[in-house]
Amino acid sequence: MGGLLRSKEGVDEWEKILKSELWDSPIDKTDILPALRLSYKYLPSHLKQCFAYCSVFPKDYVLEKDEVVLLWMAEGFLEETRNKGMEEVGEDYFLDLASRSLLEQSSVKKSECKDLFALPRDMRKLINLRHLDISGTGITEMPMQLGRLKRVQTLSKFIISKHSGACIEELGKLANLRGKLFISELQNDVSPTNALKACLKDRKYLEELVLEWNSLDTNISDCQRSVLDNLRPHSNLKSLTINNYGAESLPDWVGHLSYSKIVSLHLKNCKLCPYLPSLGELPSLEHLSIVGFEGIVKVAREFYANNSSTVKPFGALKVLRFERMLNWEEWSSFGAENEGRAFSQLKELYIIDCPKLIGGLPVDLPSAVKLEIHECPLLVASLPKAPVV
Numbered sequence: 412m413g414g415l416l417r418s419k420e421g422v423d424e425w426e427k428i429l430k431s432e433l434w435d436s437p438i439d440k441t442d443i444l445p446a447l448r449l450s451y452k453y454l455p456s457h458l459k460q461c462f463a464y465c466s467v468f469p470k471d472y473v474l475e476k477d478e479v480v481l482l483w484m485a486e487g488f489l490e491e492t493r494n495k496g497m498e499e500v501g502e503d504y505f506l507d508l509a510s511r512s513l514l515e516q517s518s519v520k521k522s523e524c525k526d527l528f529a530l531p532r533d534m535r536k537l538i539n540l541r542h543l544d545i546s547g548t549g550i551t552e553m554p555m556q557l558g559r560l561k562r563v564q565t566l567s568k569f570i571i572s573k574h575s576g577a578c579i580e581e582l583g584k585l586a587n588l589r590g591k592l593f594i595s596e597l598q599n600d601v602s603p604t605n606a607l608k609a610c611l612k613d614r615k616y617l618e619e620l621v622l623e624w625n626s627l628d629t630n631i632s633d634c635q636r637s638v639l640d641n642l643r644p645h646s647n648l649k650s651l652t653i654n655n656y657g658a659e660s661l662p663d664w665v666g667h668l669s670y671s672k673i674v675s676l677h678l679k680n681c682k683l684c685p686y687l688p689s690l691g692e693l694p695s696l697e698h699l700s701i702v703g704f705e706g707i708v709k710v711a712r713e714f715y716a717n718n719s720s721t722v723k724p725f726g727a728l729k730v731l732r733f734e735r736m737l738n739w740e741e742w743s744s745f746g747a748e749n750e751g752r753a754f755s756q757l758k759e760l761y762i763i764d765c766p767k768l769i770g771g772l773p774v775d776l777p778s779a780v781k782l783e784i785h786e787c788p789l790l791v792a793s794l795p796k797a798p799v800v
Contacts, residue, residue: 415450415511428453450513461488461504462513474514476505485585497589497616580608589616591650594642595623598657603637611644619650626655626680636662649695650675659683659706666690679703691715691724691745691753699725700732709741709770715753716745724753732761741770762787 419425431449454462461483468474480501483489489497489504508514579594592614611617622642624635636658643664644651649672653665661681664670666688673693680703687701687710715724724745725731731754733739745753754773762768764786784790 412450413512415453419453450511454511454513457488458504458507462508464488465514476502480505481590485588487586578605580605582609582611586613588614589618591619591621592617593621593623595621595625597622597624597635597638603634603641606638606641609642611642613645615645615647617644617648620644620648621652622654622656623652624655624657636660640664646670647672649673652677652679653681654679656681657683659685661688666693668692671695674698676700677702682706686711687714689713689715689717692717692722693727695727696725697727697729699728699730700734701736702732702734703736704739705735705737707736707739709743710739711743712745714743723755725757726755728754728757730759730761731757732763733765734761734763736765736768738767739765740767742768742772744771744773762790765790 415428416425419428428449431452451459451462464483464486465474465479480489480498483501483504484497489501491497492500495503505514509516579597582588582592582594611620622639635656639653639656639658640662643662646669648670651665651670651673653661654677661678661684665678666676671694674695675698676690676693676696677698677700678687679700682703682705684704685706685708687704687707690696690699691714716722759781760783762772762784766786767789768787769789769791
């Protein structure tokens with residue numbers, strides 16, 4: 412009650428709480444004190460829905476502030492303001508609930524974290540009442556089971572399963588996805604239409620995306636390229652990983668100039684692709700790994716740029732890794748007329764397990780400080796020029 416009255420400044424507001432009919436409510440059936448009912452009733456609607464949502468957590472679950480804020484965000488409970496992002500707004504909500512003693516500091520020491528809280532037992536009784544008035548909260552029903560929590564936790568990892576019923580289109584309901592998203596077992600979602608319903612192209616706060624098929628799946632679907640095409644992310648993406656993709660070509664959006672914020676790109680085990688996409692014109696790309704492309708025989712000029720002769724290919728790239736390229740024979744340069752323009756910032760180059768590679772390497776790596784070549788017995792080309800230290 413102290414936390415409630417602390418938020419009420421006027422005498423009239425205090426008197427309204429004093430005269431509330433809830434003081435006369437019987438407690439014999441629910442064992443809920445009237446003061447608890449009042450503390451919930453007078454919560455602002457934006458706090459009420461966030462607090463009621465905490466019932467999805469099991470009894471004695473330790474709440475970590477950052478985790479809860481992300482879950483609120485995924486449900487659309489938080490909105491940006493002119494001066495604060497959604498994370499800051501969510502933190503304010505969380506601390507407001509704590510200041511009202513609706514969340515209490517947890518006694519569990521989890522890596523000495525100070526942001527661990529628990530839901531007081533009496534308050535858990537309150538929000539677990541199925542007949543509780545949740546009008547004005549934006550919640551259509553009380554989330555009594557953990558299934559709701561599991562769906563929202565796909566913020567970090569989403570597994571498409573034939574048995575659990577998890578469908579990729581469920582991601583389309585999470586309008587505020589941000590941070591890192593890992594989608595695995597994509598072979599279980601064979602519909603490009605469902606992939607489009609995930610609406611990843613609209614998730615402007617998503618920074619890291621991992622898309623993965625099961626490498627043990629031998630039933631390569633002809634529609635994998637359409638599925639991947641429809642999983643095109645927003646151009647704000649900073650990191651992309653594609654693993655075990657089974658079609659013969661990657662969609663055009665992979666390496667497209669619109670992804671100017673991409674810093675890390677990892678393409679792994681795309682065994683049927685006979686050529687690499689054009690990646691050299693991504694202006695922010697710093698880390699690139701190409702692993703397990705068994706269909707690649709030649710890395711050609713198209714790898715550097717499409718048609719432009721004015722760009723400096725891979726101008727920001729610092730780390731480049733080629734690995735398990737079992738049929739790779741030749742690595743062409745950007746062209747003699749453009750010598751020195753590609754890989755101008757490259758500092759680390761790894762070429763590992765490329766047993767057929769016999770062609771020349773790029774000849775001018777002015778910033779390189781680390782070069783590793785392993786399991787490439789046929790490579791006889793002269794080493795790239797390195798700066799004198």
